Amino acid sequence: MKYLSLLSILFISTSVSAQYLLPVKVENCIIDKFCLDCGDKRAGYKEKDFSKLLKALNTELHLEGLDGKIMFQVLVAPNGTGCVISHTDESKNQITNTIIEHLNNFAKWTPSVTDGKKELKTSINVLFTISNNKIDGSIERVDFEKFEESFDHPTDPEITNKDYQYRNVNLPNYKIEVWNTKNSSLIKNNVAHIDIDSNDKVWTLSDTKLQVFNGKNFELNEYIDLKNNNKSGFYEISINQIDEVWVYGNGMLYTINNEVWNRQDKILPKDANVYKIDTNPKSNEIFIGSNKGLVIYKDKKYRVID
Numbered sequence: 001m002k003y004l005s006l007l008s009i010l011f012i013s014t015s016v017s018a019q020y021l022l023p024v025k026v027e028n029c030i031i032d033k034f035c036l037d038c039g040d041k042r043a044g045y046k047e048k049d050f051s052k053l054l055k056a057l058n059t060e061l062h063l064e065g066l067d068g069k070i071m072f073q074v075l076v077a078p079n080g081t082g083c084v085i086s087h088t089d090e091s092k093n094q095i096t097n098t099i100i101e102h103l104n105n106f107a108k109w110t111p112s113v114t115d116g117k118k119e120l121k122t123s124i125n126v127l128f129t130i131s132n133n134k135i136d137g138s139i140e141r142v143d144f145e146k147f148e149e150s151f152d153h154p155t156d157p158e159i160t161n162k163d164y165q166y167r168n169v170n171l172p173n174y175k176i177e178v179w180n181t182k183n184s185s186l187i188k189n190n191v192a193h194i195d196i197d198s199n200d201k202v203w204t205l206s207d208t209k210l211q212v213f214n215g216k217n218f219e220l221n222e223y224i225d226l227k228n229n230n231k232s233g234f235y236e237i238s239i240n241q242i243d244e245v246w247v248y249g250n251g252m253l254y255t256i257n258n259e260v261w262n263r264q265d266k267i268l269p270k271d272a273n274v275y276k277i278d279t280n281p282k283s284n285e286i287f288i289g290s291n292k293g294l295v296i297y298k299d300k301k302y303r304v305i306d
Contacts, residue, residue, distance in 0.1 A: 020073065020085060020086040021036075021073045021086060021123070021125070022071055022072075022073050022086035022087050022088050022125075023086070023088060023090060024086060024087050024088065024089060024090055024092070025085065025086050026084050026085055026086060026087065026100065028083070028104075029075060029083035029084070029085045030083075031075070031085060033120065033121070033275050034075055034119075034120065034121035034122055034123050035112070035119055035121075035122055035123070036122075036123050036142060037112075037122065037123060037124055037125070037141060037142040038112055038114065038119060038122060039112030039113050039114045039119055039122065040113060040114055040115065041112060041113040042112050042122075042124070042141070043076040043109065043110060043111055043112040043119075043122040043124050044109070044110045044124070044139060045106070045108055045109050045110060045139075046108040046109075046110060049106070049108035050106070050108065050137070053102055053103075053106055053137075054135065054136060054137060056102060057098070057099065057102060057135050058134055058135055060098060061095055061098060061135060063095075063130055063133050063134065063135060064133050065133075066095075066130050066133075067130060067131055068129075068130050069127060069128065069129050069130070070087060070088050070089050070096060070099070070127075070128050071087060071088045071125055071126070071127050071128075071140065072084050072086075072087045072099065072100070072103060072125065072126045072127075072128070073085050073086040073087065073123055073124075073125055074103060074109075074123070074124055074125075074126055075121050075122070075123055076109040076110075076111055076112070076121065076122045076123075076124060077109075077111065077120075077121055078111045078118040078119070078120065078121075079111075080107050080108060080109050080110065080111065081106075081107050081109065082103060082104065082106060082107075082109045083104055084100045084103050084104060085123075087100070095130075099128060103126070114232055115230055115231070115232055115251075117251075120273055120291060124139055125139065125140045125141075125142065126138070126139055126140065127139075127140040148188060148189065148190060179213070179218075184217070184218055185211075185217055185218045185219075186204075186206055186211065186218045187206045187207045187209050187211060187218070187220070188206050188207035188209075189206075190206070190207065191204050191205065191206050192205045192206070192208075192235070193205040193235075193236060193237050194237075195237050195238055195239045195245075196239070197239050197243045197245070198243050199243070200215070201213065201214055203221075203237055203239065203245060204218065205234050205235065205236075205237055206218075207233075208232070208233025208234050208235065208249065209222075209233065209234065210222070210234050210237070210247065210249070221256075223254070223261045225250065225252065225261075225263065227263070228250055228251065228252050228263075230250040230251040230252065231250060232249070232250055232251060233249055233250065234247055234248065234249025234250070235248055235249055235274070236248040236249075236274050236275070236276060236277050237277065238277035238278055238279050238286070239279070240279040240281065240284070240286065241279070241281040241284070243257075244256070244257055245257075246277050246279075246286060246288075248274040248277060248288075252264075252265065253265070253267055253268050253274065253288070267288070267295060267297055267302050268288070268290065268292070268295060269290070269292035269293065269295070269304055269306075270292075271292070272290040272291060272292040272295075273290055273291045274288055274289070274290050275289045275290060275291070276288075276289040277289075283298070284298055284299070285297065285298045286298070292304070292306060293305050293306030294306070
């Protein structure tokens with residue numbers, strides 16, 4: 001039997017680049033923000049409809065004498081549509097292109113749900129196996145323990161520009177230190193966001209938990225909101241010029257002033273999910289990007305651009 005060598009499995013590792021988990025990127029999807037195989041109820045598909053997709057692939061593809069596997073990273077949207085953003089077939093075989101077309105046209109995905117609310121987008125991995133002249137497919141769930149362990153073994157960066165010679169005469173003056181779960185109180189190595197206040201304290205979001213680094217220790221900054229039972233964690237942070245910390249998490253927008261937390265429940269539009277918070281020190285404006293538009297806050301007043 002001929003082995004289809006162009007099809008191979010790539011397990012999740014530190015070779016991930018930005019949002020892409022697999023080596024071959026597909027540039028036809030809108031990628032803004034998504035979670036990795038998350039949710040109390042994880043994303044998937046309707047079994048009967050996915051069986052029809054497999055039947056269509058088995059009818060359309062010529063698989064005689066082929067044997068192999070290929071993984072696809074699919075973004076699943078709340079409306080049940082999906083889009084392939086990366087895969088493992090570096091030869092870009094026509095079989096792969098056909099599978100991508102079917103996956104992108106498939107509208108029976110089931111979105112992930114956290115605390116009773118659908119996630120905006122969820123990344124899942126779908127593994128297809130070709131054997132005995134037949135193709136089969138199923139979801140390959142992320143092993144989060146192995147995924148987090150991979151952060152302790154980073155790979156060397158890929159240098160694409162072979163001509164430019166970078167020179168920094170001040171490089172010997174820098175002191176570079178690495179802080180991780182092994183040598184500090186950092187909760188997890190996958191730090192999503194950081195910002196620094198005027199006292200050189202580093203505010204980090206590690207495993208959706210807020211921690212403040214004072215140069216020696218990472219201190220957990222927790223807040224119990226009696227009016228909010230959402231425990232999904234923190235996802236965005238920004239600090240303005242007066243050291244006012246803006247945090248989005250647990251489905252709510254908060255500010256922290258001198259260690260005092262305040263809910264900002266009148267600023268965001270209803271059912272808004274925040275993508276990004278940024279500050280403009282010159283204009284004293286706070287910019288909040290969300291799925292409901294751009295919120296601009298200044299002098300205790302806000303406006304929404306949608």
